[in-house]
Amino acid sequence: MAEVQENVYDESSVDVLEGLEPVRQVPGMYTRVENPLHITQEVIDNAIDEAQNGHANRVEVVLHKDGSVTVEDNGRGIPVGLHPEKRIPVVVLAYTRLHAGAKFRKGNTYGRSGGLHGVGVSVTNALSTRLEVEVKRDGGVHRVHFLDGDREISPVERVGDCGPRTSGTRVRFWPDAKFFDSGQIPQGKLEHLLRSKAMLLPGLKVTFRNELAGTDQTWLYEDGLRAYLQERLEDAELVGELFQGSGRIAGADGESGESGDGAVAGDGATWAVAWTAESIKGESYVNLIPTPLGGTHEAGLRAGLFEALRDYCEHHAMLPRGVTLQAEDVWRTVTFVLSANIVNTQFQGQTKDKLTSRFVVRVVSSVVKDPFMQWLMARPEAAKKIAELVIKQATARLRQGKVVEKRKSSGVAVLPGKLTDCRVTDISRNELFLVEGDSAGGGCKLARDREYQALLPLRGKVLNTWEVERDRLFANQEVHDISVALSVDPHGPEASDSVLEGLRYGKVIILSDADVDGSHIQTLLLTLFLKHFPRLVMRGHVFIAKPPLFRVEAPSRGKGRPAQKHYCLTEAERDETIGQMVREGYKVEQVSVSRFKGLGEMNPEQLTDTVLNPDTRLLLPVKVTDEKETHRVFTLLMGKGEAGERRAWLEAKGDTAEVDI
Structure with a gap:
């Protein structure tokens, strides 16, 4: 008998997850897994969307003693007939397909709805042991059941009659506790959610019957x-x-x-x-x-x-x-x-x-x-x-701010000449950007808010300081300028927070290109801060700015439909943006995607929108959760005497790296 080989990577190693299986495999990608509140909210949101668009004025929720939840509305009722292309009942599609719904297409039947991510109640079904749907519409009462996620255990059946003007949807589901840290729905949060829905839609009557607590509540906010x-x-x-x-x-x-x-x-x-x-x-x-x-x-x-x-x-x-x-x-x-x-x-x-x-x-x-x-x-x-x-x-x-400035100005150090300072001295507001390269620094200088944003351009790569003695740090001009600009002296992990008394900026933001060289500069600066300015990191003052990778554009489609331009920070955002534009009516070939090579080629307006404006930028805080493990990894990666261990680590783990070439 042939011996089975382990860890073989070939064509048979690739799995294709169908239906709702991806949700059950990695539920945290689709919903919050602390408890089943979010999958409950998905069902409630569908009922609320009916009310938001003027088709319902009543939503009723019941938390049953067995942990199941019923959500009922008097909206239009989910269509139960066959989909014209898929030839599957629409109500079944809604609960068994991740990207099925009536909210994607431009000019859809929902003027406005909670979101267009295309998962919704199908995730509720995927993470439930049982789900039942009853629909009233077109003079009939229709039912369908699902078991263990997406397996339909009954066809869509007409089980009764109703008035020609009677319509609505009732859903009951039993969350599967194995997918959640706790199988219990937090009753207080569910109550607050329902109360807020009534508040947001004046005239909507929301009823909550909690069988576990033995309470009945109704909210109706006219004001x-x-x-x-x-x-x-x-x-x-x-x-x-x-x-x-x-x-x-x-x-x-x-x-x-x-x-x-x-x-x-x-x-x-x-x-x-x-x-x-x-x-x-x-x-x-x-x-x-x-x-x-x-x-x-x-x-x-x-x-x-x-x-x-x-x-x-x-x-x-x-x-x-x-x-x-x-x-x-x-x-x-x-x-x-x-x-x-x-x-x-x-x-x-x-x-x-x-x-x-x-x-x-x-x-x-x-x-x-x-x-x-x-x-x-x-x-x-x-x-x-x-x-x-x-x-x-x-x-x-x-x-x-004046008190802080007076204390800081008592030192004898002269600020670096290439530092472009800001006006605000209050460290609860101001920011220092450590910018890769003079060209990017020049663009950021024009784009920044000079009131509270300062810039320090870095020429070349910072010294690897992991094994550099503290008294030799200032031999490197870039390290010297960073320390002087911050007005913080190098220190060890045992230092108290008093070493930050002279700190001139509340946020120290590393801004480099979104490529391999930029990642290297980030690593070298993080090495400097972790090794020689650890209190800066521990007190939450160090951040990494993520510049966009892509610009997605589409031409005008006539009067009232001007050209579109979107910046995308990640590949996932790029793909989502393209998908949204296609759903709006653009053809794929009409959508152009350009890749930014670096910060230096971005104009000031683009820099403001993507890396400088606090409301639209992506800023990642640098945190240390395990000091010993962090020190071990940086020693492995940055230590001069670790070449052998580093090579062994790369041979074992190198294929897991996300390389952007």
């Missing part, structure tokens, strides 16, 4: 966000009055259409905002989907509030001499509820925790600024109280 925020602020000290508003943008030339950056006529937001004596966390949503990590819609709200209040203070000469308002002065004690309504949504991951669509900053800020300015003008007493609070916060910030 929407305002009533909800007032409940949250019941015990808080309010400054001025609560500001509520909503706004939508018009199409190009006043028409209904799409702009080149992805904005669509009708995009906008609804909000309720209040200033309090102490900060209370706000809540934001996109198409009724909660975004706990915020995103560009929150950045747009912040920008609109700041610009209006700044203009109001300047118009009324309220600012003391030498005091300039910053966005964080206005935002620091804001409590808000924000509901953005956007067609072309891009989220960070399938769980949609953070909105990343860059154009939304402009959209939301534009619809917030003018209404807030009018609100301030109409309520002078409330406006005065809010302005005084904001000016007080700005004055405190400047006072703190």
